[in-house]
Amino acid sequence: MKKTIFLFFIIFHTYLFSQSIDKEITDRYVKENIAVFEIEDVSTEYRKxxxxxxxxxIENSLTRMNRFNIVDRANLDKYLKEMELQLTGITEKQVIEVGKIYGYSKAITGRITSANSTFDYDIETGSGNIYANVDLILQIVDVETTKILYSSKISGSAYYTISRYPSIALREAALDEACNDLAIQVESKMKNVFKIILKISDIKDGNVILFAGSKHGINKNTRFKVYSKAEDIVLPSGNIIEGEYKEKGTLRIKDLGREYSIAKISRGNNIQAGDIARETHIGNFLIGFNINYSSYKIKPVQKTYQGTTNSGQLNINLNKNDFALGMHLKIGYENNIFSPNLSFGLLFGDFFKSSYGIDIRFNFDINVNIYKEVVRFVFIPHLGIGVTFTDIGNVSGGDYYIDSYTSIPNESKITSNDILLGLGLMAVIQYNIKDTLGFNFGVGYRLYTNPINAGTYYDGNSFQLPEKIKTVNLTGFDFMIGIYGLL
Incomplete structure (x- = not known):
């Protein structure tokens, strides 16, 4: 039973890997020969x-990718005419037959199923909006396996405002923009389908040599997953089960040439020449969630002010507080060395009994790798703004008269809104569990101004206190623990 489960796992794992690798893996990247057949328009003939x-x-997009040898359509059209066929409306079977003769291994076909441009326009204001959308059914045919490698509906859209009545020319311009967007979407899909996969050529002084470079569409942000392939299993029957692919680590491009790349190992051990490097997408959009325990100082204050009459009085009562829990949502751009980002935080104050705050920080993370990109030391200088909301007292004993004409009703709560500006620095240890997920913990110190009063209120009405009351001081230590991910 255990052997059966083991064999099933190997077969399943090998199958998954084979879905993305359908050609011979070589030391040098070999460009695909690909033919783009004219897209058939079966929409409402908005534009013939x-x-x-x-x-x-689409051809221009594929050319920009530098990943294919694109068959010249003029020559292909001439060849098809000799066979009494056409670029447009050619069948899948004919695409495969021609490919085997003409020499392309993949072919792109498609149908535009919908194309439209609409608008709304207000005659009185002389303004409006134009919307355009193009839907394409895209297919990628594998000539060698005679199978459809990829099939999907892809949409391109455009939207912009106008300051005059939308003429036909404007609507067609919007449709052109939607077509441009569609080509970008196709390019993105093609990058996912046709990932660069090749063997590691050599490793020298910890640097991994790959024979694929800018000529093949690689850039400094390209990453590679590294796999080793186990030996094939020969069953007693003579059948062969292909050895499984085992993930070993991740590479980040260090130096980029036209036909080669030098990469460093950002994760993993025992990576060797002959291992398989497969292009992977690791996003740079950073999102994190942190729990903070930070200085949130409130000095105890008890004062009483008598109004202009002897009826009511204004009581100021601030309870002592030293630290507050808080949570921060962090979003930004992750780079290998510098990672600018913003964090938006809610400070619980004294657990919302009488005070809480909002904390916004602009962070500029400086990453120092301790162990590859698995363990990092991160310096986080930041500029911050804190806004605090504090109940500072109440009115008792009757209405409190500010003057002969203005009074605050008895039992009204008095609140103060304050702004604090400052800067801080945190030292953080970051452990990356995987390429796209990690957690961190750190300690820091921040220097913020004294509270700048943004208003004192009762029942939503603003008024002036008899004297300035200092509410919250955010200067002090800041402790943090959190997780982050890359999208």
């Missing part, structure tokens, strides 16, 4: 040349 336009845009 729409299919040709989208085809050209």
């Amino acid at each position: 040349d729409l299919g040709k336009k989208v085809t050209s845009l």
Whole structure:
């Protein structure tokens, strides 16, 4: 039973890997020969040349990727005419037959199923909006396996405001913009389908040599997952089960040449020449969640002010507080060395009994790798703004008269809104559980101004206190623990 489960796992794992690797893995990246057949327009014929336009845009996108040898459509069209076929409306079977003769391994076909441009316009204001949308059914055919490698509906859209009545020219311009967006979406899909996969050529002084470079669409943000392949299992029957692929680590591009790349190992051990490097996408959009325990100082204050009459009095009563829990949502851009980001925080104050705050920080993380990119020491200088909301007292014994004409009703709560500006620095240890997920903990210190009063209120009405009352002091130590991820 255990052997059966083991064999099933190997077969399943190998199958998953084979879905993304359908050609021979070589030491040097070999470009695919790919043919782009003219996109068929089966929409409402909003633009009769729409299919040709989208085809050209897709070809331009694939050219920018530098990942393919694109078959010249003029020569292909000439060849098809000799076979009494056409670029537009060619069947899947014919695409495969022609590919085997003409020499391309993959082919792109598609149909525009919907193309429209709409608008809303207000005659009185002389303004409005134009919306455009193009839907494409895209297929990628594998000539060698005679299978559809990829099939999906892809949409391109455009939207912008106008200050005059939308003429046909404006609406067609919006449709052109939607076609451009569609080509960008196709390019993104193609990058996911046709990932660069090759063997590691050599490793020298900890640097991994890959024979694929800018000529093949690699840039400084490209990452590679590294796999080793186990030996094939030969069953007693003579059948062969292909050895499983085991993930070993991650590479980050260090130096980029035209036909080669030098990468450093950002994660993993025992990576060797001959291991398989597969392009992977690791986003740079950072999102994190931190719990803070920070200085939130309130000095105890008890004062009483008598109004202009002898009826009511204003009582100021601040309870002592030293630290407060808080939570921060952090979003930004993750880079290998510098990571600018913003964090938005809620400070619980004295657990919302009488005070709480909002904390906004602009952080500029400086990353220092301690162990590859697995363990990091991060310096986080930040500029911050804190806004605090504090109940500072109440009215008792009757209405409190500020003057002969203005009074605050008895039992009214008195609140103070204050702004504090400052800067701080945190020292953080960050452990990356995987390439896209990690946790961190750190300690820091911040220097903030004394509270700048933004208003004192009763029942939503602003008034002036007899004297300035200092509410919250955010200067002091800051402790933090949290998690983060990359999208």
